[in-house]
Amino acid sequence: xxxxxxxxxxxxxxxxxxxxxxxxxxxxxxxxxxxxxxxxxxxxxxxxxxxxxxxxxxxxxxxxxxxxxxxxxxxxxxxxxxxxxxxxxxxxxxxxxxxxxxxxxxxxxxxx
Amino acid sequence: xxxxxxxxxxxxxxxxxxxxxxxxxxxxxxxxxxxxxxxxxxxxxxxxxxxxxxxxxxxxxxxxxxxxxxxxxxxxxxxxxxxxxxxxxxxxxxxxxxxxxxxxxxxxxx
Numbered sequence: 601x602x603x604x605x606x607x608x609x610x611x612x613x614x615x616x617x618x619x620x621x622x623x624x625x626x627x628x629x630x631x632x633x634x635x636x637x638x639x640x641x642x643x644x645x646x647x648x649x650x651x652x653x654x655x656x657x658x659x660x661x662x663x664x665x666x667x668x669x670x671x672x673x674x675x676x677x678x679x680x681x682x683x684x685x686x687x688x689x690x691x692x693x694x695x696x697x698x699x700x701x702x703x704x705x706x707x708x709x710x711x712x
Numbered sequence: 713x714x715x716x717x718x719x720x721x722x723x724x725x726x727x728x729x730x731x732x733x734x735x736x737x738x739x740x741x742x743x744x745x746x747x748x749x750x751x752x753x754x755x756x757x758x759x760x761x762x763x764x765x766x767x768x769x770x771x772x773x774x775x776x777x778x779x780x781x782x783x784x785x786x787x788x789x790x791x792x793x794x795x796x797x798x799x800x801x802x803x804x805x806x807x808x809x810x811x812x813x814x815x816x817x818x819x820x821x822x
Contacts, residue, residue: 633810642716642800642812643756656809691755693810700746701810703755 604704606692612710613682620678621707625694632675633701634667635691643691649675650697682711715739718801718813727822731788735801735813738782742803742811745777745784750798750815759799760786791820 605624613619625632630651635643646665647657651672664682669675679686689708695701717736725731737745744763748756762768762775762784774787784803788795798815 635812640720640814642718642814645809645811648809689755698744698806700758700761702758703748706755 604692604694604702606690606704606707608707609705610708610710612712615684615711616681618678618680619682619709620676621690621692621709622674622676623692623694623704624674625692626702629694629696629699629702630672631695631697631701632669633693633695634675634677635693637689637691637706638687646677646690679709682709684711687711714813715811716801716803716813718799718816720814721817722819723816724819724821725791727791727793727820729791731791731795731818731820733786733788733799733801733816733818735784735786736782737784737801737803737811739803739805739811740779740782741805741808742782743806744804745775746802746804746810747773747775747784747786748800748802748812749795750800752798756800788818791818793820793822796820 633648634646637643649669664680667677689706691706693701693703746761747759750756760775772789776785800815801813802810
C-alpha cells in the first residue's frame with residue numbers, strides 16, 4: 601500500500617462550476633478525514649467518516665459542500681457552484697480509530 | 713479562542729541548536745496529540761504522537777505533554793537546514809476529529 605492517494609493533484613475551474621475530488625485511504629483504515637488549508641493557516645476540518653458513516657461535518661461548511669464514502673472505502677468531496685473563496689488545498693487523511701492520521705498529497709483547487 | 717494555539721513564528725535557530733516549539737489546547741477531553749511537519753506546498757507529514765504525560769523521544773525529536781497545563785511541546789535537537797518547515801500541532805479527543813493549530817514556521821540558518 602502506497603498510502604493515501606488523492607486525485608486530481610491540481611484543479612483549475614471557473615467560478616460557478618462544480619468540482620469533485622477523490623480520496624483513496626490506506627486500505628485498512630476505517631477513518632477518513634477531509635480538511636481544507638489556505639496559505640499560512642493550519643488545516644481546517646471539513647468532515648470525517650468512520651467506515652461509510654459521516655460522523656461530523658463542520659458548522660462552517662457551506663451547503664455547497666458534500667462528501668460521501670460509499671462502502672467505507674474511497675471518498676469523494678464535491679463542491680457545487682464554486683466561488684473564488686473556495687480556492688485552497690483540500691487534504692484527505694486516514695487513520696485507524698485510535699491511531700495517527702496520515703495525509704495524502706492534497707488537491708490544490710484554483711477558482712478563476 | 714482557538715482550540716489549538718501555536719505561535720506562528722518564524723522561529724529562527726542556528727544550525728546544530730535546539731528548536732523548541734510550543735502548543736496549547738483548550739479541550740480537556742483531548743487524549744492524543746500529534747506533531748506534523750509541512751514543507752511549503754506539500755501535505756503534512758507525521759513526525760510524532762504522544763498520549764501520556766511526560767516525554768517521548770524519537771531520534772532528534774522529543775515531544776512533551778503536560779495535560780494539567782494543557783500544553784504540548786516539540787524539541788528538535790541538532791537542527792538542520794532540512795528541518796526548516798512549518799510544524800503543526802494537532803489534538804484528538806476520543807471518537808473525535810483531529811484539530812490543528814495554525815502552525816509554527818521554523819527557519820534553521822546554516
